Amino acid sequence: MKHIVILGAGTAGTMMANHLKHELNLHEWDISIIDERKEHHYQPGYLFLPFDIYSPEDIIKSITEFIPKGVNFINESIDKVVAEKNTVLLTNGTAIPYDILIIATGAKIAPEETTGMKGPEWHRSVFDFYTFEGALALRNKLRDWTGGNLVVHITEMPIKCPVAPLEFAFLADSYFKHKNMRDKVNITFVTPLSGAFTKPKSTEALQHLLDEKHISIVSDFAIQEVDNENKKIIDYSGKEVPFDVLVTVPTNKGDAVMERSGLGDELNYVPTNRATLQSKEHENIFVIxxxxxxPASKAGSVAHFEAEILTENILHYIKGEPLKEEFDGHANxxxxTGNGKALLIDFNYTHEPVEGTFPFPGVGPLRLLKESRMNHMGKLAFRWIYWNMLLKGTHIPFVSATMQEAGKHFD
Structure with a gap:
């Protein structure tokens, strides 16, 4: 019996467990997935929790509900990976051998990386919404908040779901309008980037929306510290932005297990071949x-597209065949954008988001880089798709793992 071990039962790890269970002979391959958590969180739902659009019950389910039968779920914490011995060590002292290892340990916020961020105002006037605890505390704050300076801030890139901070600013605009207090709230978007987003054409469209919603932007802001006493953030040039409520996206880092294992870079992310998803250092380790x-977005759609391609490459690896260099960085x-509307962007390593239609060329029904009610409905429908299709490894019809150029208006 040979062993595949998956580290992490979040979105990526759970999808891989389901894909591999369908593809492998379980009389020849034993599949185990390791995670210390008991709950599976729909992380895109954290964005909606502060605005009372979703409740905690909408975004939390039992982790075992999505682990397929025939896959061993090891509900323990991981100490480290000893790659030279093809072994995973658990904190309880157990050693788990593997023939193939799939790393799906995700990314986490690290507010302690910024001076003062996790100070006395943490979850009092300084909040994150990338954790359940942070989003819930922010919800409770906003319910009774009477107004002032709301600052939405990104510490540094890369971050999970790079559009989420902008979405938060747009939803805040809509939220306070519906509470008839928008005139009492100043919303400022603070970013280390030179514009609203990482891609030029998207930045142009998103900047227009910021202007339209009277959300000011402070760009090229490299934060040095959060001043808790005076309630302001300060960058290395001395620039200051005052806040009454700071909604920050702290530095994102890979899991500390990768640091302990000697497998990660300076941010604990695992060096990975961008086209095959194989570790650059160990041929029997894959990363998703x-x-x-x-250099792809850290988003659920990316993990979904990766899972389809990685499953094929693991089958090639088992057969001793060359891996396919197929993953193109596809993100969707x-x-x-608030008020019951949304944009849709579709891009990859080489193509930035442009206008067009999706998924059917010339037909849609979704429009790219344009606000629409249909896109908003698609965003809300994704929660059902996530729980019932994506996690279970079911292919989403008409959506390919690689980006399609048809239907897009390239210059």
């Missing part, structure tokens, strides 16, 4: 989702 250092993201 937010855990890798590939809805961007909530």
């Amino acid at each position: 989702g937010d855990a890798s250092n590939i 993201c809805f961007i909530e």
